[in-house]
Amino acid sequence: MPDPMREVAVVAFGQSDHVRDSAETSEVEMLMPVLHDVLGQAGLKARDIGFTCSGSSDYLAGRAFSFTMALDGVGAWPPIAESHVETDGAWALYEAWVKILTGEADTALVYAYGKSSPGDVREVLTRQLDPYYVAPLWPDSVALAALQAQALIDAGHTDERELARIAARSRTAAADNPHAQLTGSVPAGDYLVAPLRAGDCPPVSDGAAAVVLAAGDTARRLTDRPAWIRGIDHRIEAHSLGVRDLAASPSTRLAAERAGYFEHPVDTAELHAPFTSQEVVLRRALDLDGADTQVVVNPSGGALAANPVMAAGLIRIGEAADRIRRGASDRALAHATSGPCLQQNLVAVLEGES
Amino acid sequence: MSEVLTAPLVVEFPFTRSLGPVQSAFLTGLREGTVLGVRAGDGRIVVPPTEYDPVTAEETRELVEVAPAGTVTTWAWNPAPRRGQPLATPFAWVLVRLDGADTALLHALDAPGPDAVRTGMRVRIRWAAERTGAITDIACFEPHDQPPDEGQPAAHDGHFAAPVTGITTPARLDYTYAPGRAQSRYLQALGGRKTIGERCPSCRKVYVPPRGACPTCGVATDTQVEVGPRGTVTTFCIVNIKARNVDIEVPYVYAHIALDGADLALHARIGGIPYDQVRMGLRVEPVWTEDGRYPDHYRPTGEPDADYDSYKELI
Numbered sequence: 001m002p003d004p005m006r007e008v009a010v011v012a013f014g015q016s017d018h019v020r021d022s023a024e025t026s027e028v029e030m031l032m033p034v035l036h037d038v039l040g041q042a043g044l045k046a047r048d049i050g051f052t053c054s055g056s057s058d059y060l061a062g063r064a065f066s067f068t069m070a071l072d073g074v075g076a077w078p079p080i081a082e083s084h085v086e087t088d089g090a091w092a093l094y095e096a097w098v099k100i101l102t103g104e105a106d107t108a109l110v111y112a113y114g115k116s117s118p119g120d121v122r123e124v125l126t127r128q129l130d131p132y133y134v135a136p137l138w139p140d141s142v143a144l145a146a147l148q149a150q151a152l153i154d155a156g157h158t159d160e161r162e163l164a165r166i167a168a169r170s171r172t173a174a175a176d177n178p179h180a181q182l183t184g185s186v187p188a189g190d191y192l193v194a195p196l197r198a199g200d201c202p203p204v205s206d207g208a209a210a211v212v213l214a215a216g217d218t219a220r221r222l223t224d225r226p227a228w229i230r231g232i233d234h235r236i237e238a239h240s241l242g243v244r245d246l247a248a249s250p251s252t253r254l255a256a257e258r259a260g261y262f263e264h265p266v267d268t269a270e271l272h273a274p275f276t277s278q279e280v281v282l283r284r285a286l287d288l289d290g291a292d293t294q295v296v297v298n299p300s301g302g303a304l305a306a307n308p309v310m311a312a313g314l315i316r317i318g319e320a321a322d323r324i325r326r327g328a329s330d331r332a333l334a335h336a337t338s339g340p341c342l343q344q345n346l347v348a349v350l351e352g353e354s
Numbered sequence: 355m356s357e358v359l360t361a362p363l364v365v366e367f368p369f370t371r372s373l374g375p376v377q378s379a380f381l382t383g384l385r386e387g388t389v390l391g392v393r394a395g396d397g398r399i400v401v402p403p404t405e406y407d408p409v410t411a412e413e414t415r416e417l418v419e420v421a422p423a424g425t426v427t428t429w430a431w432n433p434a435p436r437r438g439q440p441l442a443t444p445f446a447w448v449l450v451r452l453d454g455a456d457t458a459l460l461h462a463l464d465a466p467g468p469d470a471v472r473t474g475m476r477v478r479i480r481w482a483a484e485r486t487g488a489i490t491d492i493a494c495f496e497p498h499d500q501p502p503d504e505g506q507p508a509a510h511d512g513h514f515a516a517p518v519t520g521i522t523t524p525a526r527l528d529y530t531y532a533p534g535r536a537q538s539r540y541l542q543a544l545g546g547r548k549t550i551g552e553r554c555p556s557c558r559k560v561y562v563p564p565r566g567a568c569p570t571c572g573v574a575t576d577t578q579v580e581v582g583p584r585g586t587v588t589t590f591c592i593v594n595i596k597a598r599n600v601d602i603e604v605p606y607v608y609a610h611i612a613l614d615g616a617d618l619a620l621h622a623r624i625g626g627i628p629y630d631q632v633r634m635g636l637r638v639e640p641v642w643t644e645d646g647r648y649p650d651h652y653r654p655t656g657e658p659d660a661d662y663d664s665y666k667e668l669i
Binding site: 023024025026027028029032035036046059061062063069071072073074075076077117118119120122123124126127131132133134135136137138139140143144146147148149150151154190191193194195196238240241242243246 | 358360363365369371373377381400401402404408409427428429430431432433436437438439440447449451457458459460461462468473488489490521523525527528529530531532533534535536537565566567568569570571572573574
């Protein structure tokens with residue numbers, strides 16, 4: 001990609017504790033403490049923010065226009081410059097990044113939330129599928145991921161033991177993540193849809209996350225070590241599952257190329273892989289399994305440890321940025337996905353300044 | 355802290371969708387027991403067929419007939435079928451490449467167990483007894499012992515009598531709705547015929563009904579304040595169209611009402627007065643039905659009208 005005119009960095013990241021059921025709080029009650037946290041980290045008030053963008057889906061909680069109610073937690077009066085995407089908040093961050101590049105804003109507040117507990121998220125996600133040929137069959141999200149997992153096994157790219165190791169590594173790593181929902185030793189469990197066992201699948205989560213972006217010297221003023229977004233790109237594949245090679249992710253690879261990922265090695269990768277098998281696909285697309293690579297993958301535990309749908313991708317960017325901000329990483333990849341079987345993929349490359 | 359309320363919520367919608375020419379030919383074909391594909395720019399036969407090339411996005415129009423039998427390209431065993439899925443007994447989800455096609459179609463495979471399923475196995479369509487022109491005209495796939503038909507798919511003009519031009523797909527999602535802390539407090543107080551607002555600690559405004567946050571300041575409302583029961587009509591409209599499932603004679607008045615002590619107007623129906631006599635500033639009070647959890651409507655109190663300046667900020 002051409003060099004952007006402006007440098008943009010993540011200067012603050014916050015998230016809720018992710019839980020199975022947050023019935024005691026409404027969306028805005030769940031989100032508001034996270035917004036206050038990131039604004040506090042950046043030393044900003046809502047009125048100082050140049051652009052606000054959020055990601056969420058009304059289908060999750062069955063609550064029409066929930067994103068307008070969530071805006072109550074921002075304090076949107078006098079009127080603010082605001083936008084919303086009906087997908088993961090990683091795409092809201094992309095929109096905010098573009099907005100800052102245009103020069104129309106110096107700072108942006110990006111947030112995302114998802115409450116899967118009120119509904120049946122496996123069923124809810126069928127409503128995003130092709131309404132003519134696929135949605136009438138109600139194939140749930142685990143079933144579609146299982147078709148992809150079997151395709152990987154058939155191609156010789158993985159087996160059930162490796163998938164179990166990915167699950168164990170993720171939840172062991174999550175023991176150090178105070179916000180994670182599923183940590184430590186988690187049994188593999190029965191097949192939900194074979195070849196995927198319960199342990200290969202993400203927990204059902206309620207949660208929220210927020211990020212503050214800032215440009216150039218504003219970012220340097222707001223935090224000691226900004227996590228600079230050196231490149232970010234997102235790509236999509238054909239919507240018909242039977243047209244795609246489910247064992248590969250050309251969209252992830254293309255987005256990574258466009259984001260400059262392959263130009264220098266990274267030390268950390270936060271991958272948005274809700275299912276163990278999807279990590280295998282992403283590792284292959286991103287060459288993470290080379291003999292001499294020592295990339296730390298999902299030190300947060302990833303979406304297998306907490307999966308607030310619509311926020312889990314933004315959290316990957318936030319977790320990668322936090323590692324840079326605290327000096328644990330110099331160059332990190334963050335990935336977010338949307339749709340069935342890794343249909344759409346976003347890759348960001350983040351760096352610290354030495 | 356009061357108990358958090360929950361209630362069942364059903365979201366149900368029959369989506370009516372029109373079909374493009376390729377989709378129409380494919381779904382009408384299913385009704386007639388014929389499976390059609392479409393040729394993509396790279397020569398591949400796409401089944402189920404799309405209106406546009408999956409790679410180049412060019413329009414696709416060249417239809418061909420493919421076989422009702424094919425080969426499993428991947429599968430997943432579903433031990434616990436869920437509502438709306440093709441079979442009620444355990445089955446395999448399959449992607450099937452029909453003979454003559456180059457892409458695969460998602461459906462269910464009726465098989466006795468996972469040991470009877472493998473990638474590469476031969477399957478054929480089991481047609482639904484009654485067919486309407488929908489993907490569910492394929493009831494499912496079933497195991498098949500015939501080798502692939504190696505012939506080239508024949509061109510098809512896509513013409514059938516009485517083509518299907520649209521589909522109606524019912525969708526239903528079930529939720530357990532939870533309104534959160536602030537609205538639970540509000541609804542519980544309302545059950546005792548009290549209206550509770552919440553005050554913003556920053557701007558001091560009292561919001562009714564409370565949503566948990568001050569939309570101006572972006573902070574949690576932290577103090578419960580009883581407001582009303584009386585209030586003032588700040589603005590209103592006359593409803594002349596009867597809503598489905600609402601048993602109220604038209605015309606009637608729907609109004610914004612600023613309850614005494616509240617800084618935000620709520621809305622409710624006005625009764626007990628001819629619709630054409632309702633006016634801004636009218637003083638009203640709630641009318642409760644015997645077992646109602648919220649006021650049925652508001653009626654005039656008989657007090658003199660409120661002065662415009664007393665409510666102009668709340669319009």
